[in-house]
Amino acid sequence: MSDSDTERPAVGIGRERQFEVYVGGARGAYPTVPVSFDRLEQRARKAMTPEGYAYVAGGAGTEETIRENRAAFERWRIVPRMLRDVSVRKTSVEVLGTPMSSPFALCPIGVLEMAHKDADVTVARAAAAEGIPFIFSNQASRPMEETARAMGDAPRWFQLYWSTSDELVASFVSRAENCGCSAIVLTLDTTMLGWRIRDLDLAYLPFLRGKGIAQYTSDPVFIDALHETLRTTAPPGGRVTPAALGTLWELVGSHPGSRLTNLRSGLAQAAVRRFVETYSRPSLSWDDLAFLRERTRLPILLKGILHPHDASAAVEHGMDGIVVSNHGGRQVDGAIGTMDALPGIVDAVAQRVPILLDSGVRSGADVFRALALGAAAVGLGRPYVWGLAAGGEEGVREVIRNLRADFDLTMGLAGCASVREIGRDSVQPAAG
Numbered sequence: 001m002s003d004s005d006t007e008r009p010a011v012g013i014g015r016e017r018q019f020e021v022y023v024g025g026a027r028g029a030y031p032t033v034p035v036s037f038d039r040l041e042q043r044a045r046k047a048m049t050p051e052g053y054a055y056v057a058g059g060a061g062t063e064e065t066i067r068e069n070r071a072a073f074e075r076w077r078i079v080p081r082m083l084r085d086v087s088v089r090k091t092s093v094e095v096l097g098t099p100m101s102s103p104f105a106l107c108p109i110g111v112l113e114m115a116h117k118d119a120d121v122t123v124a125r126a127a128a129a130e131g132i133p134f135i136f137s138n139q140a141s142r143p144m145e146e147t148a149r150a151m152g153d154a155p156r157w158f159q160l161y162w163s164t165s166d167e168l169v170a171s172f173v174s175r176a177e178n179c180g181c182s183a184i185v186l187t188l189d190t191t192m193l194g195w196r197i198r199d200l201d202l203a204y205l206p207f208l209r210g211k212g213i214a215q216y217t218s219d220p221v222f223i224d225a226l227h228e229t230l231r232t233t234a235p236p237g238g239r240v241t242p243a244a245l246g247t248l249w250e251l252v253g254s255h256p257g258s259r260l261t262n263l264r265s266g267l268a269q270a271a272v273r274r275f276v277e278t279y280s281r282p283s284l285s286w287d288d289l290a291f292l293r294e295r296t297r298l299p300i301l302l303k304g305i306l307h308p309h310d311a312s313a314a315v316e317h318g319m320d321g322i323v324v325s326n327h328g329g330r331q332v333d334g335a336i337g338t339m340d341a342l343p344g345i346v347d348a349v350a351q352r353v354p355i356l357l358d359s360g361v362r363s364g365a366d367v368f369r370a371l372a373l374g375a376a377a378v379g380l381g382r383p384y385v386w387g388l389a390a391g392g393e394e395g396v397r398e399v400i401r402n403l404r405a406d407f408d409l410t411m412g413l414a415g416c417a418s419v420r421e422i423g424r425d426s427v428q429p430a431a432g
């Protein structure tokens with residue numbers, strides 16, 4: 001780098017972010033959260049309860065799928081091209097009409113209150129400020145209306161779990177439409193919870209403490225059903241232990257309204273019981289999709305697709321997009337890494353609908369490699385949760401900015417001035 005280089009204004013998010021950090025350092029200021037993903041996770045861990053950390057970090061079984069996601073990225077190598085004028089770069093994309101300042105969205109992640117008290121609302125502000133869409137989780141800690149209010153007109157999608165009540169499904173979808181969500185992401189891979197050893201060892205599931213059920217407790221259909229549960233079911237008996245009292249305290253604190261009112265009404269406990277009865281529908285099958293298709297004009301994406309035949313079936317059932325995902329390795333241990341699944345799915349879909357990919361995205365090089373293999377964009381998951389725990393809104397913003405910067409520089413240094421120039425020949429399988 002010549003001297004004159006350092007005097008020229010930074011161009012593009014990559015150089016801007018580098019200058020911001022380095023110039024800050026010259027004045028004694030450091031980034032709010034570590035740039036290194038491993039150090040970021042360590043910092044977040046210190047800020048979280050052991051249960052909260054385990055819930056976010058953990059995966060199914062021996063966590064082989066988490067490792068496989070990374071290994072699958074690392075099996076691809078970028079082949080940079082030279083002398084291609086990359087002085088001005090365009091990283092923005094549009095997916096299903098939704099603008100993204102860089103080709104990624106924030107994955108739906110439940111129970112964000114375990115990372116930060118303002119949870120989804122804080123993440124929404126950060127995403128809006130960076131022009132990155134936020135996919136609201138069905139298991140959010142704040143009602144979607146509150147989260148939507150925090151982000152003005154910024155882009156957002158809604159992720160749906162199909163519960164045992166079609167009426168509740170329809171209600172969630174119509175609320176999402178009213179919240180300005182511009183797509184529905186139907187997650188298919190969690191009809192039951194995976195066998196998560198870290199959570200089992202701590203005997204901890206946040207939902208049973210009233211956490212991560214805010215979309216339900218703010219829903220008119222759910223609330224009606226809740227009053228019915230309260231009328232017809234006897235409160236659970238059992239021995240009163242200090243731990244049980246602690247859980248009750250936590251539970252009544254998580255429910256809307258004051259602790260005292262909740263203690264008296266029994267609504268908080270009833271909400272958890274009702275949630276457990278309602279949460280998932282393992283019988284869900286392809287024919288059910290027609291119900292959803294009829295209820296919304298928004299684009300619908302299927303999340304959790306890993307087999308090319310399922311990808312084709314999604315298109316044949318009128319779905320508008322696919323998210324290649326294994327839920328960050330939280331559902332099936334020993335599952336295929338998403339980067340290994342992607343090429344077959346790209347072939348099967350043959351450009352009929354856009355394909356997104358998540359699970360294991362940790363760097364600009366990962367975003368680049370997924371795009372090279374045919375993804376339209378990727379989903380960022382755990383890293384922003386670590387940013388949230390370690391640094392609140394600014395922490396999430398920095399995680400997003402760092403990934404945007406890393407991607408911009410990787411793309412330019414690989415010889416691509418825009419996302420459109422990233423192609424199958426930008427990567428090749430690693431040797432050996």
Ligand SMILES: Cc1cc2nc3c(=O)[nH]c(=O)nc-3n(C[C@H](O)[C@H](O)[C@H](O)COP(=O)(O)O)c2cc1C
Binds near residue numbers: 055
């Ligand atoms: C703590 C946690 C909670 C999650 N909650 C949801 C959820 O509510 N809905 C959903 O579709 N996916 C959920 N996911 C999966 C993410 O959307 C995404 O697929 C995954 O985090 C990607 O893996 P990565 O974070 O390792 O990159 C969750 C993931 C984590 C880590």
